[in-house]
Amino acid sequence: MTDQPQTSTDKPSESPADNAAPTLEAEAVAAYLQKHPQFFAEHDELLTAMRIPHQRGDTVSLVERQLKLLRERNIEMRHRLSQLMDVARDNDRLFDKTRRLILNLMDATSLEEIVITVEDSLRQEFQVPFVSLILFSDNPMPVGRWVSSEEAQKAVGGLISGDKTICGALREHELAFLFGAEQSKEVGSTAIVALSHQGQHGLLAIGSRDPQHYKSSVGTLFLSYIADVLARLLPRHTHPLRSVR
Template sequence: MSEPLQEPVDATAVAEFLRRNPRFFQGREELLAEMQVPHPSGAAVSLVERQLGLLRERNHELRERLGQLMDVARDNDRLFEKTRRLVLDLLDATNLEEAVGLVEDGLRHEFQIPFVGLILFGENASPAGRWVDTEDALQTIGGLLACGKPMCGVLRSHELGFLFGEERRPQIGSAAVAALDHQGLHGVLAVGSPDPQHYKSSLGTLFLGYIADVLARLLPRLANSPLRPVR
């Protein structure tokens, strides 16, 4: 059913209403910022009109910026809750295979990340998880780990192949990488996206780094194979 047509507003009635209610705008100051009241000054634009115009533009920009900040805050709240659940699940893991499965499944399904790579470094591989020789890892992705903090962006082809496998390499446009490094355990946690712009160099990696820190402290308790320290 279509909405009934509204009758045009009677300007005289509005003026009479405001005259009888001089305090109408108290508590409704935002309405004043939207009003356009010309200031007679001939053909030129008066200073008052120009100032009001700038104030309206500034008000609009601030509203947009506030909306963006609120969106970021909501996204961070969701990420925090997902990270909290994943960490609690990891703390309940009883073996390495279970912990590796929780990380990979959690990032793919809960975080909706299509490509996940969790690699541990050591000479003697454990039956669970993906293990590579420490020297091979350093030769291939040493540059990604050298900074000591998570990084993201468009990676080189051989780095993507090492982190995610040669079959998935052509599908990945950008990635984020966090090192695992704690008391003899070394490895890397990587996430990837087909969108080259998804993991930009300016994108925050706080939650990925947090998950990597938890793994670095938890996995040594679950791993059966001794790990060789990185030289």
């Protein structure tokens, strides 16, 4: 059995519950507070949200000005604290991933394990979309990507001349050398560091599609740590590889 729609033309009577309570006007609020002067003493939590100016004409009292500044500084400090907490959490995650990677590299027993460990960790653990590990030698080995020192200097020599990580947008031929012609079209920004310890043994580059992701102001401490470890481990597995000075 189904309900049938109402067909009566009579309008149903309205009850007070059918309508929303009318908005209290300022006079009604004032009248209520006059009758209940203890209201704010019993509800002091409302005082922090109130704005009560102490002014005469165009002047503002010192107390009001101080309270306004304190509120603004309190809000600013809370925002800064929140940002610091976010940065701390990100650094904790980066440290944990870097620690696992370095320990795995130290446990590696072959060049193949080193290359696979670095590339897999950066892509899967660190979620880096573009990774390039290039090793230098005039006598390439069957594992990894190898180029001669002359070829590397010609393509990206200016980027790996020092010990610091370089971040930013690179030129087309530099991106093509690092990531290949096809992938280079998708790379918006790059961080690149030389694997240097008693000579240069290669380079490590990571890329992002976001042009602003890797820039001069970004922190590269963890990438530098990884590069330092690689620079010390690679010569143990690449003899008779001659490092480039």
